[in-house]
Amino acid sequence: MDRLLFGDNQFFGVNHMSEEKARAQAMRFQDLDAVMEVLDIAYDEGITTFMCTTHERIAQIAELVRSNPARYSDFTFYPGMPYAHKYADAVTENGMLGAVRKFLPEEGVMNAVVRGGTSIARKDVEGLITLLIDAEMAMFKGLSTPVIWLQNVVVDLLLGLGFTDAFAIFAKHVRKRYGAEPGFITMNLPSLLDALDDAGIENPIVCSNINKLGFRMSGGIEAYQNALTHRKFRAVAMSVFASGAIPPREAIEWVSEQANIESIVFGASSRANIRSTKQLVDEFSGQR
Amino acid sequence: MIRVGVVGLGKMGLSHLAMIKAHPDVDVVAVVDSTGYILDVLSKYTGVTTYTDYQTMLDSVELDAILIATPTRFHGPMVRSALEHGLSVFCEKPLTLTSAESMSLATLADEKGVVTQVGYHNRFVGAFAEVKALLDAGAIGRVTHILAEAYGPVVLKPKGSTWRSQRTEGGGCLYDYAAHPVDLLSWYAGAPIGVGGTVLGSVFSENTEDEVFSTLYYPSGVSAQLSVNWSDESYRKMTTQITITGTAGRIHADRQEVQVYLRDSAPDIAGYDRGWNVRYTTELTDNVWFYLRGEEYSAQLDHFVRRVGNRELADTNSFASAVVTDRVLELLTIDAQAGPSTVDADAVVPTPASTKRRLFARRG
Numbered sequence: 001m002d003r004l005l006f007g008d009n010q011f012f013g014v015n016h017m018s019e020e021k022a023r024a025q026a027m028r029f030q031d032l033d034a035v036m037e038v039l040d041i042a043y044d045e046g047i048t049t050f051m052c053t054t055h056e057r058i059a060q061i062a063e064l065v066r067s068n069p070a071r072y073s074d075f076t077f078y079p080g081m082p083y084a085h086k087y088a089d090a091v092t093e094n095g096m097l098g099a100v101r102k103f104l105p106e107e108g109v110m111n112a113v114v115r116g117g118t119s120i121a122r123k124d125v126e127g128l129i130t131l132l133i134d135a136e137m138a139m140f141k142g143l144s145t146p147v148i149w150l151q152n153v154v155v156d157l158l159l160g161l162g163f164t165d166a167f168a169i170f171a172k173h174v175r176k177r178y179g180a181e182p183g184f185i186t187m188n189l190p191s192l193l194d195a196l197d198d199a200g201i202e203n204p205i206v207c208s209n210i211n212k213l214g215f216r217m218s219g220g221i222e223a224y225q226n227a228l229t230h231r232k233f234r235a236v237a238m239s240v241f242a243s244g245a246i247p248p249r250e251a252i253e254w255v256s257e258q259a260n261i262e263s264i265v266f267g268a269s270s271r272a273n274i275r276s277t278k279q280l281v282d283e284f285s286g287q288r
Numbered sequence: 289m290i291r292v293g294v295v296g297l298g299k300m301g302l303s304h305l306a307m308i309k310a311h312p313d314v315d316v317v318a319v320v321d322s323t324g325y326i327l328d329v330l331s332k333y334t335g336v337t338t339y340t341d342y343q344t345m346l347d348s349v350e351l352d353a354i355l356i357a358t359p360t361r362f363h364g365p366m367v368r369s370a371l372e373h374g375l376s377v378f379c380e381k382p383l384t385l386t387s388a389e390s391m392s393l394a395t396l397a398d399e400k401g402v403v404t405q406v407g408y409h410n411r412f413v414g415a416f417a418e419v420k421a422l423l424d425a426g427a428i429g430r431v432t433h434i435l436a437e438a439y440g441p442v443v444l445k446p447k448g449s450t451w452r453s454q455r456t457e458g459g460g461c462l463y464d465y466a467a468h469p470v471d472l473l474s475w476y477a478g479a480p481i482g483v484g485g486t487v488l489g490s491v492f493s494e495n496t497e498d499e500v501f502s503t504l505y506y507p508s509g510v511s512a513q514l515s516v517n518w519s520d521e522s523y524r525k526m527t528t529q530i531t532i533t534g535t536a537g538r539i540h541a542d543r544q545e546v547q548v549y550l551r552d553s554a555p556d557i558a559g560y561d562r563g564w565n566v567r568y569t570t571e572l573t574d575n576v577w578f579y580l581r582g583e584e585y586s587a588q589l590d591h592f593v594r595r596v597g598n599r600e601l602a603d604t605n606s607f608a609s610a611v612v613t614d615r616v617l618e619l620l621t622i623d624a625q626a627g628p629s630t631v632d633a634d635a636v637v638p639t640p641a642s643t644k645r646r647l648f649a650r651r652g
Contacts (some may be wrong), residue, residue, distance in 0.1 A: 013524050017568050026524070125329055156580045160306025162334040181411050191310070215570050218579040237339035245570040 001049070001147065001205070006042045006054040006274075007079065007238070007267040011035050015241040023178050025269065030217040032060050043273045044076060045278050051078040051265050052150070059139035062163055063253065065140055080149035080185060081136040129166060130173045147205060147242065148174040149183040159195050181205055183236070190219040193231050203232050210237035212246050212254040228259045236263045249280060256284035289315045290596050295342060295366060297321040297330070300380055300407070301357035308355060308589050309336075310578040313597065317347045324638055327414060336557055342366060346373050353403070353596050355589075356380060360458020361452040364389045371396045376403035378592045381465045383607060387615035394607035403595045405588070405603070406610035408471040410528060410592065412584035413543045414572030416472060419530060422548065423476055427557045428534030434477060434512040436469035440526035442518040446492050453495060460496030462617055469528055470620075471613040473504060473512050476532065479612045480504040480512070486623035502620050514540035514620075538599045543582075544569045574594040 009015070015028030029035050034089040039050065039061070052058050058079075065072045088264055111217060137148070150170050158166045171182040183205040186192040196204045210228075216239060237258075241251045255264060268274045292314050294305045301321070309316045320339045321327045327338045338362040339345035346369055356366050364384040367453040370377050371393065382405050383390040397404045410416050423431065442465065443453065453466055473480075482505045488497035499517040504512040518526075532539045536554035548565040550557070576586035588605070595601045603609075612615045 015544075017544055017570065019527060019529075019544055038609060044530070106563075109521075111516070125333065153581060154576075157303065157306045160310040160578060160580060162309060162329065162336075165333050188310075191578070214575060215573075216579060216583075218575055218577060220575060242570050243568075245568060 001234070001236070001263045003263055003285055004047050004278060005049045005236070005263050005265040006047045006195065007265045008040070008050070008055075008058070008278055010267040010269050011038075011057070012053070012055060016107060016239075017245070028269070032064075035061065038269055040272075042268075042274050043072070045271075045274055047274070047278060048074040049076045049078055051080065053082045053151070054079055054083045054136045054139065056083075062139050062143055072114065074145065076144045077140055077168045078147040078149060078183065079137065079140055079145055080151045080183075081156060082132065082196070083136075092277060125166065126169050129169050130177075133170065133173055134177070146180055147177060147183045148180045149185050149207065152185040152187055155184050155192065156188055159186065159188060159192055162195075162198040164195045167196060167201060171199070171201050171204075181279060183207060185238075187216050190216045190227050192222045193227055196233075203234060205234045205236065207236035208241040209242075210235070210255060210258060211240050211242040212251060213242045215242040215245065225258065229281060235261045236265055237261050238265045240264055240269060241268065248276065252277070252280040254283055256262065256281070289313060290593055290622065291315050291317045291350060291352045292355060293318040293345060293351050293353075294357070295320040295322065295345075295360035296356060296362075297311075297326050298357060298359075301355075303325075303585065304355055304380075304399070305355050305577055307580050307586050308593070311589065311593055315594055317351060320345050339403070339586070343369065344415060345349070346370065351375055351635050353378065353592070357407075361451075361456070362383060363458075366395070366581075367393050368396065369508060371400050371402065374400055375404065376596045377591075377607075378405045378407070378589070379607075380407045381471070381609040381610065381615060382406070382463050384456070384613050384614065385463070387611055387618050390607065390614040392610050397607050401599070401600060402539045403592065403603075404607040405592045405595070405605050406607065407584070408468065408605050408610070409584040409586060409588050410468055410472055410543075411475055411604050412587040414569055414574070414583070415541045415543055415546045415567070416475075416530065416574050418546050418567060419539055419541045420475060422539060422557065422560075423532070424475045424555055426531065426555055427537065427548070427550065427560065428539060428554065429536030429551075430508075431477070431510055431532055431534045433510070433533045434473060435529075435531040436473050436512060436514050436517045437530075438469045438477075438526060438528045439466060440465070440522045441521035441523060442517055442526075443492050443498055444519060444521055446494055451492060454607050456497040460493070461518045462500050462620060463468040463514060465518045465526070466500040466514065466620075467613060467617060468526075469516060469530070470616050471512060471610075472516065472528070472530055473514070474609065474612045474616065476530070477506045477510055480506050480616060483616070483619045483623045484629060486620045486626075488621070493519075498622065502623065504616070532581065546572070548637075564619075 008023050013022045015022035026142040047145060065075050070228045174180045174182045184192060185207045209216040210224060217224050237255050240255045241248060266277055268277060290313055292308055294316060308314050318335060319336045320337055320342050322340060323341060330336055331338045353368045356363060356379045359651050360382060364380055367379055452459040481522055484503050486502035491498040491565060491584040500514060500516040502514045509602040527542060530612045546567045548558060548560060550562050552562055573583050576583045592605060
């Protein structure tokens with residue numbers, strides 16, 4: 001994994017600090033050209049990995065990248081699934097099973113019915129989980145997706161429920177079907193590492209908030225630092241600026257001092273912020 | 289260890305189960321749901337003991353507390369049974385569909401000496417708690433008006449197949465959505481002496497309302513307005529906002545931040561200056577033992593668990609406090625049926641343009 005990965009929260013009006021800022025971003029990035037402009041800046045600054053959700057608008061980005069192989073020869077997607085809001089809305093509307101049915105892939109209906117139908121009947125979730133993964137991955141066909149993430153809402157739901165088999169099912173399927181490494185996003189790093197151990201997933205890629213404020217680091221900063229030092233996993237740090245609460249230089253300096261962080265994912269909307277983040281990371285990474 | 293049973297595995301129930309199962313002081317000893325599939329999957333993969341019948345579960349396992357997240361119309365009888373078994377109860381909001389029933393449950397809970405709590409999670413949001421602290425400190429002087437708003441994308445087409453689209457089951461924007469800002473009003477201003485001008489409007493729904501607007505009147509000349517719409521996808525997710533005007537300043541808050549403007553006449557408040565002040569969620573929020581979907585959801589369960597362990601702790605969102613909110617929801621329902629209070633006798637009401645459309649609507 002590259003040292004610096006580019007995230008997509010800013011494109012979808014996700015801002016943990018301010019609703020006003022979130023709305024301004026949603027307005028600005030309603031136009032796909034505005035999104036591509038920022039992605040192009042990041043790409044040209046050498047940040048070629050895009051860690052994204054499976055929001056339907058990402059499908060349009062994927063299509064643009066697919067149709068310009070010369071321009072985007074190094075463009076790499078790290079998709080994170082599922083895009084939780086669409087499922088949550090569907091559950092509100094159709095109930096739990098209705099939502100699952102709604103998202104079964106349209107292509108290969110017979111295969112889906114066989115895989116999904118029998119697995120529903122047998123209460124065997126493997127068929128169902130793999131179906132949903134395939135449905136989410138359809139938009140990335142033909143593109144480079146060397147890491148596939150399971151989003152934190154689902155990871156942490158499964159973690160809380162103690163449904164660790166699902167982690168193993170996810171890992172097995174993305175390795176076998178997509179030749180990708182499974183990644184897990186969590187707000188509960190220390191306890192997730194235990195669960196992934198239980199699931200038999202060795203040296204997993206795990207992305208979590210890691211910031212100087214300890215913002216959304218459940219278990220506390222010390223437990224995280226302890227995990228970084230003593231546990232075997234590939235750490236990706238997100239929310240390193242704690243949504244802007246920590247000044248950039250201070251934030252990157254602190255994260256760079258933490259042990260064994262392989263990558264940092266960040267979101268930005270301007271050339272100046274993208275470039276300065278890259279420079280800060282290069283500066284402090286060089287000192288390690 | 290506190291032994292907890294979880295009832296109802298819908299969207300809220302599943303997430304409650306995940307959070308409370310991860311709590312270090314809790315042992316989830318039983319899970320109840322009427323539909324078998326999710327229950328069977330949970331049983332097979334997580335080893336929890338499951339029941340399809342609530343009464344059977346109550347009679348078969350030893351519990352300290354129960355967590356109820358079923359559709360609202362089941363709350364009353366389920367809570368009553370649990371209280372009669374001497375259990376502490378965490379119930380999803382609203383408590384019941386009538387304030388009389390909620391009141392009778394609050395009284396029964398008092399008699400039994402058990403801990404009660406209702407899932408009005410906004411009281412555990414750092415920003416909204418900061419607003420409460422500012423009001424208690426008299427930061428903006430005498431409060432004159434509160435605007436409570438909530439908007440979000442829940443119902444975006446005419447037909448839904450779950451209980452949330454049925455008013456009789458406790459669905460609808462008033463009980464399922466407006467209850468949250470109404471509860472914040474109860475927290476900040478207490479019980480209203482009356483309500484007026486209530487509108488329960490439809491945007492898409494056929495069997496319930498999608499919009500709630502009203503004016504609430506409180507003692508000492510304080511007024512509030514409520515503006516809620518759950519059919520608004522221009523908001524990415526539920527957005528609850530509070531704006532409070534006082535003689536010495538103004539407070540605006542949502543779950544991310546608190547913006548406070550203090551006049552020169554405002555009293556000294558530690559950490560606040562005259563003019564504009566902004567506090568962000570990053571500084572107002574404490575870490576929780578387990579994060580799933582917002583610290584407040586974890587924090588409210590932790591509060592309940594700690595109170596079950598130590599009944600001397602102060603309560604937040606007890607049944608008694610939820611009764612105030614349930615009563616307001618009832619007043620709004622009654623008021624909405626009354627229509628406008630001042631009618632223009634000369635107003636000309638236009639007749640519907642097309643009868644064809646009405647026929648279609650009736651058939652749909």
